[in-house]
């Protein structure tokens with residue numbers, strides 16, 4: 001469902017040039033759960049960003065469900081991404097002025113989804129165990145609860161692919177485990193997931209681990 005072919009990404013020029021991705025090829029089949037590991041600065045977030053279409057590659061190809069997305073113009077990219085790719089960040093990125101259920105509804109509103117958007121958002125909130133918090137704003141929720149709202153928002157319009165960049169980076173062990181259990185359940189139900197993590201314990205839950213080093217995929221531990 002996803003193919004990254006010989007992707008490179010450079011930032012800056014001359015002295016300031018940084019090669020964040022140096023020829024990365026990665027294939028993800030439908031239903032996979034891939035963990036991306038590697039030292040700080042090796043290009044993990046950059047890889048996730050180019051898959052998600054948040055950043056452009058310098059060369060190579062990104063193919064999502066048979067369609068090249070790296071060559072799309074900005075508008076087509078946004079339209080293609082919407083509903084197909086969802087993102088979960090370390091810093092939840094919820095909108096502070098909206099309640100939990102309104103945050104979850106947002107992708108449905110943006111996509112002009114048919115049906116009862118509020119009801120659908122409530123169903124998903126129930127799935128992440130937060131129906132009783134539906135009317136709370138992010139500032140009234142714990143970190144783990146906010147991340148569960150962010151996950152609910154990510155999956156509400158049934159994306160083909162969920163990208164997560166250290167989604168449990170800020171959490172204590174217990175909360176982190178709740179969030180990971182949730183990703184595992186989503187994957188059991190067929191959701192394709194690519195997750196960046198520093199934690200080998202977390203990576204063990206994934207079906208496949210990819211190690212990056214200096215912008216390249218390496219075999220073994222990458223150490």
Ligand SMILES: Nc1ncnc2c1ncn2[C@@H]1O[C@H](COP(=O)(O)OP(=O)(O)OP(=O)(O)O)[C@@H](O)[C@H]1O
Pocket residue numbers: 011012018019020038039040041042043044045046047
């Ligand atoms: N906008 C940018 N401009 C210039 N260089 C950048 C930019 N974004 C990232 N980089 C550089 O690209 C390299 C890869 O960064 P990236 O954020 O992908 O690393 P990472 O593996 O996610 O690291 P971490 O584990 O610390 O999050 C780093 O050397 C970083 O400094």
Ligand SMILES: [Mg+2]
Pocket residue numbers: 044045046
């Ligand atoms: Mg990163």
